[in-house]
Amino acid sequence: MVHLSTVAKESHARRRQREQRDKEASAVSPYVYGTRYAIEELPEHVMREEEMPASVVYRMIKDELSLDGNPLLNLASFVTTYMEDEVQQLMSDAMSKNFIDYEQYPQTAHIQNRCVNMIAGLLHAPTANEPRNEQDAIGTSTVGSSEAIMLAMLAMKKRWQNRRKAAGKDWSRPNIIMNSAVQVCWEKAARYFEVEEKYVYCTDARYVIDPKEAVDLVDENTVGICAILGTTYTGQYEDVKGINELLLQRNIDCPIHVDAASGGFVVPFVRPELVWDFRLEKVISINVSGHKYGLVYPGVGWVFWRAPEYLPRELIFNINYLGAEQASFTLNFSKGAPHIIGQYYQLIRLGKHGYRAIMTNLTQIADHLAAELAKMGFIIMSEGGGRGLPLVAYRFPEQEDRLYDEFALAHVLRRRGWVIPAYTMAPKSNQLKMMRIVLREDFSMHRCNLLVEDIRLAIKSLEEMDASLIERYSHYVQTHASRGPEGHPVYSNEQHSLQGQTGKTHAVC
Numbered sequence: 333m334v335h336l337s338t339v340a341k342e343s344h345a346r347r348r349q350r351e352q353r354d355k356e357a358s359a360v361s362p363y364v365y366g367t368r369y370a371i372e373e374l375p376e377h378v379m380r381e382e383e384m385p386a387s388v389v390y391r392m393i394k395d396e397l398s399l400d401g402n403p404l405l406n407l408a409s410f411v412t413t414y415m416e417d418e419v420q421q422l423m424s425d426a427m428s429k430n431f432i433d434y435e436q437y438p439q440t441a442h443i444q445n446r447c448v449n450m451i452a453g454l455l456h457a458p459t460a461n462e463p464r465n466e467q468d469a470i471g472t473s474t475v476g477s478s479e480a481i482m483l484a485m486l487a488m489k490k491r492w493q494n495r496r497k498a499a500g501k502d503w504s505r506p507n508i509i510m511n512s513a514v515q516v517c518w519e520k521a522a523r524y525f526e527v528e529e530k531y532v533y534c535t536d537a538r539y540v541i542d543p544k545e546a547v548d549l550v551d552e553n554t555v556g557i558c559a560i561l562g563t564t565y566t567g568q569y570e571d572v573k574g575i576n577e578l579l580l581q582r583n584i585d586c587p588i589h590v591d592a593a594s595g596g597f598v599v600p601f602v603r604p605e606l607v608w609d610f611r612l613e614k615v616i617s618i619n620v621s622g623h624k625y626g627l628v629y630p631g632v633g634w635v636f637w638r639a640p641e642y643l644p645r646e647l648i649f650n651i652n653y654l655g656a657e658q659a660s661f662t663l664n665f666s667k668g669a670p671h672i673i674g675q676y677y678q679l680i681r682l683g684k685h686g687y688r689a690i691m692t693n694l695t696q697i698a699d700h701l702a703a704e705l706a707k708m709g710f711i712i713m714s715e716g717g718g719r720g721l722p723l724v725a726y727r728f729p730e731q732e733d734r735l736y737d738e739f740a741l742a743h744v745l746r747r748r749g750w751v752i753p754a755y756t757m758a759p760k761s762n763q764l765k766m767m768r769i770v771l772r773e774d775f776s777m778h779r780c781n782l783l784v785e786d787i788r789l790a791i792k793s794l795e796e797m798d799a800s801l802i803e804r805y806s807h808y809v810q811t812h813a814s815r816g817p818e819g820h821p822v823y824s825n826e827q828h829s830l831q832g833q834t835g836k837t838h839a840v841c
């Protein structure tokens with residue numbers, strides 16, 4: 333009896349404590365800025381013992397994030413910043429689904445397979461089935477083109493190694509041939525999977541791969557040549573057909589991978605006559621970013637192979653799915669389902685007509701923007717008329733008495749909110765400075781003209797600055813412009829990559 337009443341008393345005391353805490357919590361939750369949290373620092377690097385009310389945490393984090401740039405004004409990136417409300421709803425409904433759990437979420441798995449087939453169709457992947465069936469195309473969703481490229485690199489390397497081993501030859505020194513204007517994920521893929529990088533360097537007049545130089549570099553250790561459909565610097569399409577023809581002419585057994593991260597959803601609609609994809613027999617794999625011109629929020633990419641022989645069996649793991657097996661080839665295991673569902677929505681919502689309409693609009697607006705910038709005296713480095721991605725790469729003409737550079741202009745535009753990067757071109761192109769404006773779906777003609785006006789005003793304000801101010805300004809921009817976190821001191825001052833060596837600036841993606 334005594335024992336029980338002690339327990340009862342204790343639990344009573346505990347209950348009162350809890351009630352008191354709940355009362356406190358409900359008393360502070362209604363008005364965020366009147367709580368003690370509003371005059372305290374948020375926990376930053378050490379996890380606290382106690383909870384915080386949801387309404388406070390929500391508001392505090394939301395307020396802090398308002399310091400991030402406005403995605404609509406970020407003209408630095410190809411990555412999607414607009415989707416319709418209906419698809420946002422679908423995606424948030426699917427937030428709690430783990431994509432890899434095929435058994436629990438079979439329809440999501442079917443939906444990814446439908447996307448694989450639809451996109452493979454755009455890229456003219458060969459098929460024995462008319463119409464395509466679910467087992468038709470060989471490809472997978474990824475987190476983005478980076479993962480897609482890692483997988484493609486692994487497949488090329490493995491296939492090459494298997495063939496070398498079978499022939500009793502040395503298989504220890506694989507290499508890959510690519511342009512020095514490759515996106516950084518190619519360098520990563522090469523280093524992570526130990527494939528030697530052989531570069532065809534850009535010059536100050538050529539920013540794309542030279543097909544002859546590329547094919548000249550091929551040797552018995554070459555696992556493949558990478559060609560880029562839409563380089564990140566100037567948006568130009570590399571001459572995949574030219575490389576293909578040279579390989580055939582010289583009877584060289586070397587495959588091509590096309591990095592169509594940006595161009596894969598543009599060229600099929602704007603320039604269907606350009607032959608760059610699986611129609612070329614040496615092209616064995618292609619990646620595209622669903623979250624660039626595939627028009628899905630960041631988190632989805634795709635990779636495809638021409639035929640099973642190019643994707644060695646030992647890289648594939650089968651995951652049991654409702655009794656049937658679903659092949660899996662990814663670097664990670666669990667990931668969210670929403671982006672795959674978002675991609676499917678876009679593919680069926682827009683159809684070819686919708687994508688064509690958007691990409692054609694962007695191409696025309698890019699041409700208009702390039703013409704306006706040319707009128708202001710800029711040298712246009714990208715190609716118009718749909719011959720390259722819908723972006724405008726440009727620079728100031730050489731002119732000795734101009735005090736400011738592209739970096740200073742970028743900074744002045746930032747004050748207005750526009751994020752337009754200035755950077756130096758890929759190595760061996762004379763440290764050419766340039767700027768790049770990427771046109772995304774939401775960049776309408778009206779917004780384009782607002783930007784043009786702001787660029788005019790920015791130049792005017794630079795013209796009015798005196799030399800010492802400009803010098804301090806440019807110095808400041810080059811050293812302080814980014815407000816992002818500093819890297820870990822142990823790894824700062826990275827010198828081993830192309831970007832590390834040439835000082836290319838932030839976020840060229």
Ligand SMILES: *Cc1c(COP(=O)(O)O)cnc(C)c1O
Pocket residue numbers: 410475476477478479515517560562563564591592593594621633841
């Ligand atoms: C963006 C980009 C990548 C990297 O793709 P993510 O989808 O950002 O991982 C690779 N190559 C090219 C040409 C790109 O434009």
